[in-house]
Amino acid sequence: MILALDIGNSNITIGAFEKGALIFTARLITDCEMTASGYAERIQGILLSKQRDITSIDGAVICSVVPCTTGNIASAIELLTGRAPVVIDNKTDFGLxxxxxxxxxxxxxxxxxxxxxxxxxxxxxxxxxxxxxxxxxxxxxxxxxxxxxxxxxxxxxxxxxxxxxxxxxxxxxxxxxxxxxxxxxxxxxxxxxxxxxxxxxxxxxxxxxxxxxxxxxxxxxxxxxxxxxxxxxxxxxxxxxxxxxxxxxxxx
Structure with a gap:
């Protein structure tokens, strides 16, 4: 399972993909005060509610317009999976x-x-x-x-x-x-x-x-x-x- 996280000014939209198909989406409130462990708990809670375990996560990718939250979300993913997520930035090749x-x-x-x-x-x-x-x-x-x-x-x-x-x-x-x-x-x-x-x-x-x-x-x-x-x-x-x-x- 691949997690895609779009960190916006108000909400963080999370999408989970399996075999190329989007299987569910969820939202969290964007909160610059939230710690990495706090976000990890919330993401784990979402997975549990969807009958998915953190061991099913093969990777994650993040896009963010809220710098104060980006690092904590990336750290939360690493806490859960032991792997650093891909973080999309302006150096990414978008094909444009x-x-x-x-x-x-x-x-x-x-x-x-x-x-x-x-x-x-x-x-x-x-x-x-x-x-x-x-x-x-x-x-x-x-x-x-x-x-x-x-x-x-x-x-x-x-x-x-x-x-x-x-x-x-x-x-x-x-x-x-x-x-x-x-x-x-x-x-x-x-x-x-x-x-x-x-x-x-x-x-x-x-x-x-x-x-x-x-x-x-x-x-x-x-x-x-x-x-x-x-x-x-x-x-x-x-x-x-x-x-x-x-x-x-x-x-x-």
Missing amino acids: KIQMDDPMRVGTDLLVGASNACIKYEAPLCVIDLGTFTTLCYVSGQKEYQGTIIIPGIRTTEESYSKAAQLFTFEINSPESLLGTNTKDSMTSGLMNGAAAMIDGLIDRIEEEKGELKSIIVTGGFAEKIIPLLKHEVTEDENLLLDGLHRLYYSF
């Missing part, structure tokens, strides 16, 4: 020409997703990740990673709503109609339809600047709820990053 001002500062999660998208889909393409931040990454037909758009994510925007006077926290769902007839529905529409309209508009602008996209891939925690609101035809790939990490593991 990274045309950014400072390639060493591009988020490795973005590069993993873009790299895997180029293998699975036709370029030029745009990868849209709806996580803590909403990101749109463009890759040309020559596999040139040419730029990124980064926007506060849906959850971040929802949290800002709750801080406003007379507004409240609400469950994030797809709105039933465009125009809300009460505060909750109005906020839901503004949040979700606003995000969808922004994404549609940004896709249009990317195509105006770069030309027609052959593929638009959407991933991340809010993909399922945003995709029905989009006007562009897109492909949902829920496990784009985990699959990409699994593929990169075997390149080392």
Whole structure:
């Protein structure tokens, strides 16, 4: 079994692969205060809940945008397995020409997703990740990673709503109609339809600047709820990053 761990700003997504297939996923809260032993206990707990033993782990691969957590997760894996995991960084060969001002500062999660998208889909393409931040990454037909758009994510925007006077926290769902007839529905529409309209508009602008996209891939925690609101035809790939990490593991 190979573990793939995507360490994001809010959550650590864990995927377990056997014989090339993803057999389960799980999440942990990203916590810079958590020790390696603490993470080891939580990862072991996840494995036990899935009826898997640590002896079944053949290797692990990590991608992280949270430096304060990377070392502890890597140490946790080594505590559990006796083996150091593969840690993806900006020196990794992603199979892309990274045309950014400072390639060493591009988020490795973005590069993993873009790299895997180029293998699975036709370029030029745009990868849209709806996580803590909403990101749109463009890759040309020559596999040139040419730029990124980064926007506060849906959850971040929802949290800002709750801080406003007379507004409240609400469950994030797809709105039933465009125009809300009460505060909750109005906020839901503004949040979700606003995000969808922004994404549609940004896709249009990317195509105006770069030309027609052959593929638009959407991933991340809010993909399922945003995709029905989009006007562009897109492909949902829920496990784009985990699959990409699994593929990169075997390149080392």
